[in-house]
Amino acid sequence: RKEVEQDPGPFNVPEGATVAFNCTYSNSASQSFFWYRQDCRKEPKLLMSVYSSGNEDGRFTAQLNRASQYISLLIRDSKLSDSATYLCVVEPNTGGFKTIFGAGTRLFVKA
Amino acid sequence: DTAVSQTPKYLVTQMGNDKSIKCEQNLGHDTMYWYKQDSKKFLKIMFSYNNKELIINETVPNRFSPKSPDKAHLNLHINSLELGDSAVYFCASSPTTTGLAKNIQYFGAGTRLSVL
Numbered sequence: 001r002k003e004v005e006q007d008p009g010p011f012n013v014p015e016g017a018t019v020a021f022n023c024t025y026s027n028s029a030s031q032s033f034f035w036y037r038q039d040c041r042k043e044p045k046l047l048m049s050v051y052s053s054g055n056e057d058g059r060f061t062a063q064l065n066r067a068s069q070y071i072s073l074l075i076r077d078s079k080l081s082d083s084a085t086y087l088c089v090v091e092p093n094t095g096g097f098k099t100i101f102g103a104g105t106r107l108f109v110k111a
Numbered sequence: 112d113t114a115v116s117q118t119p120k121y122l123v124t125q126m127g128n129d130k131s132i133k134c135e136q137n138l139g140h141d142t143m144y145w146y147k148q149d150s151k152k153f154l155k156i157m158f159s160y161n162n163k164e165l166i167i168n169e170t171v172p173n174r175f176s177p178k179s180p181d182k183a184h185l186n187l188h189i190n191s192l193e194l195g196d197s198a199v200y201f202c203a204s205s206p207t208t209t210g211l212a213k214n215i216q217y218f219g220a221g222t223r224l225s226v227l
Contacts, residue, residue: 032214043201043218044154085152091214098167099214101146101154 001026004090006102013109017078021105023088024070032091033064033071037084038104044087047073078109114138117202117219124192125227131188132222134202142166143185144203144216145177154201160185192226199223 006023013019025033033050048055050062050071061074071090075082088102115136124130136143144167145157159167160179174190185202202219 103153
């Protein structure tokens with residue numbers, strides 16, 4: 001089993017739709033979780049950290065389910081500008097500064 | 112006032128050559144990384160330095176040698192380039208603090224390496 005797994009997509013949704021992505025991780029001792037966004041031919045950028053209690057930032061909501069070892073990202077009222085690849089990132093708590101990136105989920109929002 | 116800058120942005124070279132990629136961050140971070148993103152877009156960590164000390168060294172051919180002259184710089188030298196080295200190489204940095212912030216990484220724009 002891969003350390004971090006994501007559905008590669010692509011997810012094709014119309015503007016205004018709600019879309020959700022899941023990401024599973026294998027190390028139950030993992031401590032920190034993040035969602036990054038990567039636009040085509042650009043560098044990854046932090047979208048949001050994922051807190052144990054779940055957190056929201058505008059149209060974006062992140063959830064953590066430790067029992068089932070997955071994190072989720074919900075995007076409400078999708079915009080054309082949300083089209084990107086969304087990377088799930090997990091710190092496996094092996095000490096040090098290592099983080100594991102998922103392969104990403106591609107999202108296309110169409111007019 | 113770019114936070115993490117890499118040079119060059121594009122690198123096209125022949126097999127067997129030796130090349131270097133430079134990275135500098137002006138964020139005052141203690142930790143820097145090199146990642147490789149291949150054609151399948153999978154982002155894989157190669158190396159990490161904390162205060163000029165190597166702390167992560169993944170399974171990478173020893174043709175790849177990182178060098179950190181100070182904590183604001185992390186360069187990557189590649190010897191005897193091979194076709195399979197073609198990829199985008201990203202430099203990143205993160206602060207050394209406690210809590211969640213220590214693993215938030217800031218990436219450079221990437222270096223697109225093509226080996227012919």
